[in-house]
Amino acid sequence: MPPKLFILKRRKVKGSAFKRILSRQITFILFVISIPHYLYSQSISGKIENNFGEKIPMANVIIKDSINSGRIKEFVIAKNGQYSISLKGSYQKIIIEVSANKYIKGFFEIENPANSKSYTANFILYKDENIQLKEVTVTTKAKSFIVKDDTVKYNVAAYKDGSERKIEDIIKKLPGIEVNETTGVISYKGKSVETVKLEGDDLFGSNYTVGTKNINVDMIEQVQAIENYSDNPLLKGIESGDKVALNLKLKKEKLNFSGDMDFGSGVSDGAKLMYNAGLNILGISKKYKSFGTLSYNTIGINNSPFDYFSYNQGAEQIEKVDFLAKKIIPESFYASSLDDRRANLNNAWFGNYNNVFKIGNRSSIKTNLYYIHDRINSIQQSGSNNFINNRQILTSDYYSIEKSPTQYRGDVEIKYNSSKNSLVEYKFRLSGESINTSTNVLQNNTSNYQTELKTKDFKLRQSLLFTQKITGKKALQLFFNHSSNDIAQNYFLNPSVADPLVYSTDNQYSNFRNAYVSVRSVLLGSTEKTKYTFSIGSNAEKNPFQSRLTSKKNGITHINNLFTNDFTYKKYTLYSEGSFHLNLRKWKISPSCSLTYLQQNLTNKIVIQNTKKENIIFEPAFTLKYKFNNVSAVLGTISYNQKPLSEEYLFTKPIYISNRTIVKNEPGLELQQITSFGIFYLINNLYKQFQFNLSANYNRGRGNFFPNIFILENSTQVVYFYLPKSNENINFDFLIEKYMPVLESTIRLKSNYSISIYKNIVNNSNLRNNKNQFFSSELFMKTAFDIPINFENVVQNKKVQSQSENSKSFKNETINNTFKIIVKSAKNWFILLSADYFLPNTKKTDEDYLFLDAALRFTPKRKKFEVNFIAKNILNNKNFRQIETTDFSINNFQSNLLPGYLMLNISYNF
């Protein structure tokens, strides 16, 4: 290439003149360069045959510059005995080398090739007789690249745009992941997530909602969904691959210190100030990771993993029911069918601090601290229309409630890798909770009561776990657990209900304690197609319970012996259990069973009586899954269990659980036998955008404590007694979902039908057989237009029918429709308008409710700030009524709501 052409034309000229000259210059150069190519290139073609005249089907034709140079200049692949190549370069000497499998190479030289000439070079190749007949293997010792299997990575930037605020909002959207709106419990591919890790460290444990509800979405780079998750890295690949978890990876620039704060304030009808403020701080380094959050709100939001309003169980509560003492007097209100954000009049402080230290390479310490303080106000009306023995008993109570829960809790977890194949973990938890509930009751519009319930709940738990990996596929674990739970409830009533003629106030004290110790050893293993576990262990539990009622008047205190309980319930088990999973082509087979020796002991200190019962229990279970093809599968499960009935049915002397209701039991140590089976069929065809689920479940519990209820206008008495009779439950679920291209919308129909069969005695009747039927269906439709506006509509219909055989049936039907208009503009604006319509009783169309809400969000480009404007309950609905039925009554509940309010909220991200 002649370089001087470039230098010749170089001149400094500004502006467009320069550009014109340049373009001329370029054309000139191109023209010049292209000439040699045109001048010198040759084309070569020819045939390639073997010495029998047969065309050789595939051969490589290589152009080289000299025989000794290994470098290939150009090439062409010859097919069907023919080749043709136009050379791109110019060469002093052209060497054509033809090679074909099992033939000796052929060569042809062209010296001083003439310009633009076409050459023909035909080749005749001879078979290579020196072909080896033996198989020869050459292997490399190089390691393949490391890739993490079982992990699906979602880049957060690819799923969001900054209009979601908390990482929970992103997690909801990831395919296969569902988040329970109320509790924040996350499931991935249908299984509950074990934890949400932060940079590979388990900072939150099962209380991961602390992280997902608070960590600002801007801090997170990637969400990893991990299947076959093992909390214990030594067990990966060995443990049954059913666990899933999420891992959050942070943005590179966010490593160190970051966080966000937001502050919102508004006014409600009645000029009351409403607040919603929060602060999150994240501090991360290689050895130390911490996360802290502090929040305060009065608009019904629950930022903590505990639910004091509706008593929904978070992930942690679902997992640890066995080690808890029982609360005899329930704290819960009835469950409102409205969202917490409409009905929870709270005043909630929540603080949480978590950190993980790494000490050396082998150990780490994690601590979590929680503080919750709330004050929930509620005004409720509860009216009952009881139809008993052809008589109607009407009750109507009016409650004004203030509930103040406070909780302090600290967790410590220490992990130590004692060797490459073993791990020691120690966990410790201490918590103290107190809930004070003051209630003012107007009973039947006549009597007035003031009640105070003070519950103190103290928990201590510790556990030691040792894991030893025996081989790549086998591990042994040893567990030691100890826990202690003490619940004391003081229930103050004014005036006295136990003896109102003589005394003025009552104070009922009840205290349930649980001391629990367990030991367990587990062997886990897996092979290519199977996974198995085998364990043996023992538990010992001691539950002392005391209650007494003291009535007072004018300084005189009287302990009413009719209300004194003092007993201890002890339980001891020795068990062995095994489970096995087999993957066989399209089948997945999982049998399991356990064999237990159970001893129960009930010592009544008042009557000096000791009852003992021993049982040997065998509990098998079996699950079968069959995959028809890539999009559909069927699952069937069957199981049989025997369990001792709850210790809350053991107190013999009565206890007041409200100003109206008193409970006692006729205890027994019998076991309940539970048989259940279910079948589940699903189609999930993402290619056709179609989903279909159908499932049926049946449960039968034989041996129950049934209630003997006696209802009067002013009081209700319940006595629980044991009968070896069954309660049953059948459940059907149906779902069908399809994206309709013609409507550019998805339509989904969900339906559930369930029947419960149970027994009771009401006002000295015989044993009644009751049936409760529940049917609900939901039709969902949402558009996906290309314009900024889209619509969503959900209509739900619920029908309930409760009936005792040969008796009147009680029915109720409700309708609820929610309509939303969603506007997402490209310019960082977001608007959401929603209209929520409720008809709690289709027979009373004048008693309906319409809630209107609006939300406006503006996120400027740099996303450091965000402004939210919210208008909630614009029509200012003050109360909400809902109706429930039982086999002998129709009840309506009314509670007050958060007033309509306007709020402005500003967030800042640092």
Added chain:
Amino acid sequence: MEIIMKIFFVLSLLILSGFSYGQNIYIEFASITNGRLSKDALIINDSISIYKSDSDNSPTLQEKSFLIKKHVENAIYLREGLFNQLFYVKDSLHSMEWKLTNDTKLILTEECFSAKTYFRGRNYTAYYTTAITNSDGPWKFGGLPGLILEIKSDDNHIQFIAEKIKTNYTEQFEQVKINDHKFMNWDEYVNKFINTIDKYIRLVRSNGSIDNSSKANIKIDAPEIIYPKAQEGEGISF
């Protein structure tokens, strides 16, 4: 009796598959495709090559992925998957254009030369050996004057590295019967791909799985960039 059955079976396979007995080359590749690791095998005969991947857990042979190159027809017969739906596609053989470059590398005791190409959205660098003259390579790659033993995309999303070569490979194996399936051409498959992704995105936008106040992006991971809007950058946002 068993031996006779075996011979009959092998013979019938030969007739059906047109495989010449013996003298095949077997190469094992370790591969990464968009984060999934697998062990693959390329088996070369004079006129047919078969590429098998063990990254899926299909229980039956008919369901296993296959990629068959018929050199005489200049065609690749393969099975593509999209959202668990299988498509049988006839693609053109070794359609990528190569530029020879000057690097060399020793792979599995063979000296290999380098070449670069741009294939369906990505730039690749390959190393091939002329000691094995078959113009072939892992997956859809080939067309160089020798066997490609290593090929990597510049963004490292797609990598194939040969780990084992067996020449004069004589083991027999079952072959997928091509005539059992109906094949569409590559352009048809591209259309289906784009239409399906579009409909899937609308499904995600409209089935309530995304909170209304959120914006989201979807990005599809696949070896070939067929639908750049959904596969590059941040993907499709909504």
